[in-house]
């Protein structure tokens with residue numbers, strides 16, 4: 343019979359092509375428990391992805407079942423894209439990997455049906471299919487993790503961008519608490535916003551607090567010095583606070599000249615000095631203190 | 637001198653410099669460096685990594701943990717950039733061919749215990765520094 347000869351040397355490609363619709367239907371059903379997230383991805387989009395995966399798999403498997411070969415590149419690329427999209431949409435790694443793993447059962451059913459007369463061929467094909475799908479599943483997980491790392495890195499950058507507000511501490515006194523890495527293009531923006539705020543609020547003193555800056559190297563120092571000079575030209579004095587002992591030592595070793603710049607160990611020291619410079623003085627009204635005196 | 641571990645990291649982007657500082661800080665802390673010594677070696681690493689990126693067109697850092705009679709941290713910054721024509725001049729405070737303060741190389745030298753520059757014009761530059769615990 344014609345069918346049995348076809349079946350005996352049925353290639354994976356031909357099995358997939360002949361049973362495409364049945365495999366697709368069962369795969370989608372299989373997925374509903376594992377990775378189908380209709381809240382995150384449209385049904386039509388998922389169906390299109392499954393169809394594309396099957397077609398790419400059929401084409402690639404004509405040359406063998408080694409996922410590392412060039413024939414599998416289009417398929418790997420597609421998995422890279424779908425993992426990337428899933429990572430951004432909020433799928434879990436498990437849900438993402440299950441996209442690949444959940445095709446096992448439908449494919450095995452198809453292989454079994456195609457080789458109903460040849461147990462050896464069937465076992466061989468199932469084994470190579472298992473190996474192939476496992477390595478594609480791992481590839482998917484790796485691609486997913488890479489995308490997540492990318493997402494996290496971007497979020498961290500965004501956070502750093504936001505975390506440098508200029509605050510008005512008192513009439514005529516501004517503070518810029520710097521947090522995190524200071525040597526990127528961001529520093530320029532932060533420093534400019536301080537200068538703008540000095541003009542807007544007509545401030546006489548600006549405190550730049552570097553308590554949250556882990557490393558002060560020559561690039562950071564250069565940015566600080568530039569800002570102090572520019573502020574001075576605009577009629578405002580800068581105080582740099584948060585200069586911890588270890589930072590003071592490294593600054594000296596680097597040979598950076600901060601002698602013209604007022605520095606303080608803590609923000610509160612700097613604030614006290616700033617009040618003085620802005621012409622304010624404090625009087626302590628403390629009843630307990632005066633009672634003890636009596 | 638027993639080399640316990642060696643690790644290579646790329647120095648090709650701004651964010652690689654951040655990663656270099658983090659790696660050096662973590663390693664120095666693990667070796668039991670004092671806070672001051674951690675800060676010194678991290679700052680030296682920051683200067684040299686930046687030179688590798690800006691002046692050397694990028695390269696890599698090798699981090700070597702030493703655990704012989706003395707515990708220490710050795711950092712090797714390596715690039716295939718233009719090289720340094722006059723090393724004495726480059727080390728001089730305030731000398732720069734770019735737009736920096738010109739304090740990085742000399743500063744890094746003062747922040748570590750051992751300092752060595754190997755540079756060939758047109759071939760590249762390797763700066764090796766060691767800070768003992």
Ligand SMILES: Nc1ncnc2c1ncn2[C@@H]1O[C@H](COP(=O)(O)OP(=O)(O)O)[C@@H](O)[C@H]1O
Pocket residue numbers: 683687688691692715717718719720726727731732733734735736737738739740741742761
């Ligand atoms: N890896 C390198 N490759 C080529 N030239 C370098 C390298 N490192 C330093 N230099 C040269 O040495 C000079 C001084 O370096 P440095 O003291 O760090 O100051 P800066 O980086 O501010 O210029 C640089 O301007 C540059 O000409």
Ligand SMILES: [Mg+2]
Pocket residue numbers: 683686687736739740741
């Ligand atoms: Mg430099």
